[in-house]
Amino acid sequence: MEFQAKWIRTSEETGGVCPVFRKGWKTEKKVERATLYLTALGVYEAHLNGKRVGKYVLAPGWTAYDKRLQYQEYDITDLLREENELTVTLGKGWFRSPMPGWQDTPDKLQRIGRPGGILGGVHIVYMDGSEEVIVTDQSWIWGESRIRFSEIYDGEFCDDTFVTKEWNTVKEFAWSKEILIPQEGEEIREQEVVAAKSVFRTPAGEMVVDFGQEITGYVEFTVDAHAGDRIHILHGEVLDAEGNFYNANYRSAKAEITYICSEGTQTWHPALTFFGFRYLLLDEFPGEATPEQFRGIAVYSDIRKTGEIQTSDPALNQLISNIFWGQRDNFLDVPTDCPQRDERLGWTGDAQVFTKTASYNFDVERFFTKWLHDLAADQMENGAVGHVVPDYLVGGNASAAWADAATICPWQIYQTYGNPQILKDQFTSMKKWVDYVTNHTTTPCLWTGGEHFGDWLGLDAPQGSYKGSSREDFIASAFYAHSTELVVKAGHVIGEDVTAYEALHENIVETFRNTYPDYRTQTEHILAVQFGLAEDCQKTADALAQMIRDDGCQMRTGFVGTPYILHVLSNYGHTDLAYTLLCRKEYPSWLYAVGKGATTIWEHWDGIMENGEFWSTDMNSFNHYAYGSVADWIYEQAAGIRVVEEHPGFEKAWIQPKPGDQLEWLGASIETRHGKISSRWTHTDDAIRYEIVTPVPAQIVIGEKEYAVEPGKYIFWE
Known part of the structure; x- marks a missing residue:
């Protein structure tokens, strides 16, 4: 920021109530230009003279807050009056959120307890050349807002009858300003508006709104009510087998909104939180609800659609729609695993398997550049990369195929867009990651002895396991080879000396071939071919094809093998089998969920099982984009559009x-x-x-x- 503002906060704790900060001033001369600079420890919404400032939702976004905090600039020239009042309402957002919801850690408890606050100011340039600066300091006042509670997991409570009557002097406090950076990622914006498809009563007698499409964002409703009437709404993704409202899979996330009505006709939506949902349970609602009263507002990063796929098969077209919606719903400033339950974290494994598809579907260069900068910021000194970025699971072991996002994502963004700056920015991080594996393995030139997620949710998993049957050391060593190769490629692009990594890669490949002469699972075959580790890739791909046929033309893969399976088949003469897998409608398949009414990609192939029951309540998201990575096979193999590696960005x-x-x-x-x-x-x-x-x-x-x-x-x- 261009001037010396102070961090300000409330002078006393407000509990769950969102405070509103206020500053008034007079503008008596003609204004040439006025700019508001603003950021927060939390999320904010600003109004000047009663008008919303900007279109940014959940500003300042989510970064590795201890090291990087974005601030925003807004042109407010046209909003200024002679008498001015600026208000900023502050919510907990990701900064003070109890993430993750399923465990308590010292890091989480510290995060919940730290102060929220705002920092910023207004810079006015007058027509006569003079300037004025109004900054956050002790001249501001604060009060309780009508938002009585707001939190990422649990939702929002707004009392529209509440009027702020008591105003107090703010408190200045010490917080770093060295971490401030200009807005780097795409702004989070309101995007598509989805009209309610129907309002109906379930067999259990519940009043439910169906939008016909799962979205991330919030509902906006219009109601004619009396002052004090109460609205209470719960969010859900699916109905149960009997057709009743269901959201047990949200786990501890309450995902609810409560609204106390004022008198007359009013329209409202939450301001400082978001939800993943298709259905609403109207637990309390005045009058007889109609579809026209509800609008689902999709909220995600302002990424531009760049890809399109159409086919002659309606079911396959629905799958494509599901993939695009899954990306929209989970690209809310961070590539999250899911938008609904008590998680919503930037899982690195999900991001790396989907980066290629993501970059074909939408322009995500700026989106991933910002996220990868956070990955590097949160990377440990020894080079380890956390399971999620920003790292809200501090202290976990680095896992193969998850932490490899450090190399895979920047290389793919470079390939899709052709800008080597992403490699220059991330090269140190890429090397540190490979060096971490080199320094922590128990077997030179392999990665052994670590703790990993394996082939997560592999269909060949033994009873009671989530990890699939592929050997963890095999997967880890394969990705060690792949990441080392990407460091070499990146170094060649940006002119760095990677001689040592070239030698390392050669040794890894030789050691891998000597150690793993046999491949036991579909995923092991896939990785050996995809990463060029097999002695005879054609023979290995043929063996994979036969294994798939022997399994009844079924995939047995999980998060690690699935993104590559169709590519390996097509690259080695088995495109017919790849189409068989793509177009298969029975479980397990991409189209199985489509047959069950999915409008986004599921976490589990059988999130709703063939008998109509749910896979579980523990870990059963119906909006998990990772398996949507199949779209990059459609672009690259079915349609045949591929970048030439030596000419990135589709220069050729x-x-x-x-x-x-x-x-x-x-x-x-x-x-x-x-x-x-x-x-x-x-x-x-x-x-x-x-x-x-x-x-x-x-x-x-x-x-x-x-x-x-x-x-x-x-x-x-x-």
Whole structure:
């Protein structure tokens, strides 16, 4: 910030009540320009002269707060009057949230107990050239707001009859200003508005609102009520087998809103929290509710849609919709695992498996740049990377395939967008991660002796295990090789000496091949091929295909194997089997959930089992984007649009569509930094028609023929 403001807070504890800070002043000269600079320890909403300042929801966002805190700049010139009043309402947000909900740690208890506050000021430039600065200091006052409670997990309570009558002098307090950074990530914004689809009574007699689509955000309702009427609403993702409201899978998160009405017609939505939901239980609501009274407002980072996939199969199109919605719903400033239960954390494993799909679906360069800066900030001195970023699970062991987000994510963002700055920013972090493994393994040139999540939720897991049956040391060593290779590639791009890492990678591959001559699970076969570790990749891919067929054309993979399974099959001549898996409707499959009415991607293939019962209440999210990573196979293999590694950012393209007999047609496009690349194939009576548009030079492969083309539109027949 450009001036010396003071951190200010309330002069006494307010419990769950959100305080509102207030400052008034006069502007007697003509204003040329006025700018508000503002940040908070918590989340804030600012109003100037009764008008909302900016469109940022849940500002200042979520960063590694101890080291990085964003501040925002707002042009408030048009909001100024002669008599001015600026108010800032402060909620706990992520800064003081009891995250994670399922455990108490010293870090969590410290976080809950630390003070909230705001810092900022107004910089006014007058027409006569003079300037005025109004900063946060002891001249401000505070009072209780009408928001009587707000918290990330539990929701919000607003009393619209409450009037702030008692104002108190604020208290200045010491907090670092060295951690302040200008807004770096995309702003969180209100996005799509989803109209309520229906209001109905369940068999249990509950009044429920259905939006027909699971979203992250909040409901806005309009009601004609008397002062003091009470509204109480619970949020849920699914109905149970009998058609009744269900949200036991939210675990300890109350996910509720309470609103005390004022007199007359009024419209309200929460301001300082968010929910993941499709259904609302109207526990208390005045009058007979109608769909027209409710609007679901989707809230997520302001990422621009860049990808599109369409096919001849309605079920597959619904899956694609689910993948896009799962990304929207979980890209709320941080790539979270889920938006609803007492978690909502930036799990690194989920992020790394989905980064490629994410970067094709939406423009996420700025989004991931900010998040990766937080990853580096939270990375331990010894190089270990936490399970979540920002790291609210302090003290856990670094896990393979999760902590490897430190290398996989920056490399993919570079490949998709072509800007080497992300590699320059993250290179030290990338090396530190590989060095951590090198220094903590019990077997040189492998990673053994660690504690990992394995092939999380693998379908081949033994009874009672979440980790799948693939050997943990095998997975860890495979990712050790992959991350080391990415350090080498990144170093070559930005001109760093990576000779030692080149030698290390060669030794890892040799040691891996000597140690693991056999592959026991689908995932072990997949990783050996995907990371170039198998002595004979074709033979290993063929063995994988046979194993899948022997398993009844079913995947047996989890979080680690699933993102790569179709790629390995297609790259080694088994595209027919890849389509069989993609289009399979029975459990386990991507389309199984679609058949059960899913509108986002599930955490478990059978979150709702075939008999209609739930997999569990313990860990059963119906909005978990990770398995949506299958979309990158559709872009890259089915539609055939791939970046050329030596020409990142789609400066040149490789386009090799691979049609499948299960579909009549398929088309996809990606809006790149150089324009939109699109590819579509259609089965006709006696041939396959290809329509390809490329704004960049490209190698187009149709069947056995390869064409070097300049930018343009091309039609091929096979």
